[in-house]
Amino acid sequence: MMHVVLSTAEKATETGGAVVPERNTQFVLAAVLGLLFALGTFLVLRRDIVRVVWGVTIISQAANVYLVTMGGLGGSVPFVGHGTHGASATTDPLVQALVLTAIVIGFGTTAFALVLTYRVYQEHGTIDLAELGDSHE
Amino acid sequence: MSNYVVAPMVIALFTAILTLVVRSQPRLQRSVSLLGGLGYATAVGYLVYLVFTGPILTYQLSNWAAPYGIVLVADKLAGFMLAMGAIVMVAALAFSVRYIDEFGQQVSYHPLFHFMLVGITGSFLTGDIFNLFVWFEVMLMPSYVFVVFYSGAKHTRAALQYTVLNLIGSAVMLLAIGGIYATTGTLNMADLTIRLANPEAFGIAVEPVVGLAALLFSVFALKAGIVPFHFWVPAAYEAAPAPISAMLSGVTKKVGIYAIVRLLFTVFGAAQLDLGPFGEGSMLLFFGPIMLVMAIASMLIGGYAAVGQSNVDRLLAYSSISQVGFILLPLGIVATIPLSGGTLGTITIGETIYSIPIGISTSQLHVLGIVATLLYSLNHAVAKSLLFLVSGTIYESVGSIDIGKLGGLARTRPFLSGAFLLGGLSLVGIPPLLGFFGKLTVFNTASAAVVAGQDVGTIGVVAALLGAVFTIAYISKAWTDAFWGAPSPEVERATRPTALIAIVVVVALLLVVLGAGLDPIYEGADSAATAALDRQSYVEAVALSDAGVKP
Numbered sequence: 001m002m003h004v005v006l007s008t009a010e011k012a013t014e015t016g017g018a019v020v021p022e023r024n025t026q027f028v029l030a031a032v033l034g035l036l037f038a039l040g041t042f043l044v045l046r047r048d049i050v051r052v053v054w055g056v057t058i059i060s061q062a063a064n065v066y067l068v069t070m071g072g073l074g075g076s077v078p079f080v081g082h083g084t085h086g087a088s089a090t091t092d093p094l095v096q097a098l099v100l101t102a103i104v105i106g107f108g109t110t111a112f113a114l115v116l117t118y119r120v121y122q123e124h125g126t127i128d129l130a131e132l133g134d135s136h137e
Numbered sequence: 138m139s140n141y142v143v144a145p146m147v148i149a150l151f152t153a154i155l156t157l158v159v160r161s162q163p164r165l166q167r168s169v170s171l172l173g174g175l176g177y178a179t180a181v182g183y184l185v186y187l188v189f190t191g192p193i194l195t196y197q198l199s200n201w202a203a204p205y206g207i208v209l210v211a212d213k214l215a216g217f218m219l220a221m222g223a224i225v226m227v228a229a230l231a232f233s234v235r236y237i238d239e240f241g242q243q244v245s246y247h248p249l250f251h252f253m254l255v256g257i258t259g260s261f262l263t264g265d266i267f268n269l270f271v272w273f274e275v276m277l278m279p280s281y282v283f284v285v286f287y288s289g290a291k292h293t294r295a296a297l298q299y300t301v302l303n304l305i306g307s308a309v310m311l312l313a314i315g316g317i318y319a320t321t322g323t324l325n326m327a328d329l330t331i332r333l334a335n336p337e338a339f340g341i342a343v344e345p346v347v348g349l350a351a352l353l354f355s356v357f358a359l360k361a362g363i364v365p366f367h368f369w370v371p372a373a374y375e376a377a378p379a380p381i382s383a384m385l386s387g388v389t390k391k392v393g394i395y396a397i398v399r400l401l402f403t404v405f406g407a408a409q410l411d412l413g414p415f416g417e418g419s420m421l422l423f424f425g426p427i428m429l430v431m432a433i434a435s436m437l438i439g440g441y442a443a444v445g446q447s448n449v450d451r452l453l454a455y456s457s458i459s460q461v462g463f464i465l466l467p468l469g470i471v472a473t474i475p476l477s478g479g480t481l482g483t484i485t486i487g488e489t490i491y492s493i494p495i496g497i498s499t500s501q502l503h504v505l506g507i508v509a510t511l512l513y514s515l516n517h518a519v520a521k522s523l524l525f526l527v528s529g530t531i532y533e534s535v536g537s538i539d540i541g542k543l544g545g546l547a548r549t550r551p552f553l554s555g556a557f558l559l560g561g562l563s564l565v566g567i568p569p570l571l572g573f574f575g576k577l578t579v580f581n582t583a584s585a586a587v588v589a590g591q592d593v594g595t596i597g598v599v600a601a602l603l604g605a606v607f608t609i610a611y612i613s614k615a616w617t618d619a620f621w622g623a624p625s626p627e628v629e630r631a632t633r634p635t636a637l638i639a640i641v642v643v644v645a646l647l648l649v650v651l652g653a654g655l656d657p658i659y660e661g662a663d664s665a666a667t668a669a670l671d672r673q674s675y676v677e678a679v680a681l682s683d684a685g686v687k688p
Contacts, residue, residue: 053301056305056308059304059305060307060308063308063312067311067314067315070315070318070319071318071319072319094318095315095318098314098315101271105271105307109281112278112281116285116297116300119293120293120294123289123290124294132294
């Protein structure tokens with residue numbers, strides 16, 4: 001993974017700033033994203049509430065990773081003065097700002113969801129969704 | 138003058154923080170909260186006045202010019218929704234001061250209430266789709282806490298469902314936003330409108346945006362509780378405190394409706410493409426049939442389920458699902474009909490002139506559809522929050538909202554029962570209440586479509602009639618079982634919460650006043666609907682500094 005990313009950066013520099021990522025990186029990231037979403041969905045469909053919360057967390061983190069890839073792969077770190085090969089040599093900083101916001105929001109909601117899970121356990125004596133459903137009617 | 142756009146948000150934010158600071162003095166905290174609420178309503182009132190008498194106001198955050206900075210846009214559509222929210226908010230806040238127990242108010246109620254208000258206001262005002270996501274989250278987080286506010290067995294269960302569904306919704310919204318940014322290269326709504334209308338000039342493909350817009354639409358439908366995204370509604374409305382149920386059904390739901398109108402009609406509708414079986418033209422043609430099916434399903438499923446409920450709150454919650462169908466129906470009808478005679482405006486950015494299609498047809502049918510949605514939304518906001526407040530008052534007075542334990546309230550609590558009757562009749566659509574005009578414009582849209590030779594109008598009329606029959610059924614069931622007949626033992630022992638009844642009666646009278654003095658409201662809704670479709674004015678107001686950046 002590390003090697004692939006490095007080689008992309010090198011290639012971008014060689015071609016004078018044109019951000020053309022290698023196909024490998026795209027393939028690896030697409031596969032990883034698919035796996036993350038699959039894992040998240042699998043966990044959300046479990047009966048254990050803690051796993052459901054983890055599943056939701058993984059889905060939202062996968063969405064963050066996806067968001068990072070949407071700015072285009074390749075290019076160098078978007079610091080001022082870093083992109084000496086022209087503007088296109090740095091990667092798009094906007095998506096990173098978006099992800100930062102989304103991560104902070106995710107922090108809050110995950111913490112809330114975990115506390116809520118604990119309260120559900122206190123009130124119902126179970127974190128099994130099937131038993132929770134039976135106790136309802 | 139344009140700095141004034143942020144005033145309501147700033148007031149709500151400061152009130153939220155102040156109520157946190159003065160937590161140790163409950164009396165002061167309640168006064169601060171009420172004053173802040175009134176200040177917010179005043180600020181919204183003045184903003185609405187400015188927007189309806191003058192041009193669209195925009196506020197560029199930190200003076201970063203659009204499309205690079207975040208922009209807040211107060212146009213007539215946003216103004217209409219803000220005014221609607223402010224009415225419900227003042228009633229709900231005044232109600233909660235007497236309704237929520239002292240400890241609950243002191244610990245978290247007031248700060249959360251105002252934080253939720255910040256999120257709602259931001260969602261109405263923002264002109265940036267990622268910013269819309271952020272405001273949605275700001276609005277949702279307090280609402281999660283409110284659903285679990287009483288933290289009993291029922292409440293934790295409802296909150297879990299509500300939270301998990303909305304967290305998944307947020308992830309889906311992020312996916313859609315990321316995709317839109319990758320395909321079009323912008324997040325600013327005005328910039329997005331221009332790019333979608335001139336795809337060749339920017340070298341972008343419009344086709345993928347259809348799917349991404351559909352993802353966004355599903356998130357808005359989740360917020361609005363439209364079938365098939367309605368599963369969280371009954372449990373959450375039942376679990377939340379009554380004034381919060383009033384806010385959730387009256388205002389938060391309308392944020393979803395506003396987002397549908399703003400994003401689909403103003404922004405995505407500008408894209409012209411070949412949609413295969415859906416025809417060729419505006420992207421709206423794709424969403425028309427989908428909205429129509431979802432609206433009809435909501436009206437019928439919600440209405441049918443409401444008839445069978447034995448708990449007032451659950452009945453009102455299912456009624457909310459049904460009523461949101463009425464709100465969406467006119468949008469679905471007009472979106473299905475291809476635009477005839479729409480004009481082409483032009484926008485100059487820098488040196489380049491871009492064309493932009495304006496979504497108003499010669500027959501004004503599209504405007505009429507959005508007017509129907511807005512009027513019905515206003516009716517539902519006031520009437521449904523009134524009914525939830527009545528339900529809260531009954532709970533405070535009788536100690537139960539189980540229809541089986543009620544009965545004879547009309548004899549012992551005539552004013553409270555009168556308020557329920559007015560709210561119920563407004564949902565049914567009896568003149569001169571506001572609900573009559575809401576329903577009239579919905580039917581008017583459907584019949585105008587029939588006159589224009591569109592079969593979809595006929596479907597709309599039949600579905601709306603069926604939905605109206607269900608409305609009559611569940612309102613009369615609630616009325617006869619809970620209010621008529623001999624007083625039950627519980628009702629005989631009931632207390633008389635005078636302050637709560639007074640608030641409820643004022644809101645009920647408001648329904649009559651709004652209905653009788655409809656003329657300015659109708660004109661307001663009409664110009665708000667025109668603003669939603671007049672893409673040229675919207676984009677011009679945002680004053681894009683630059684639209685030349687290619688994705």
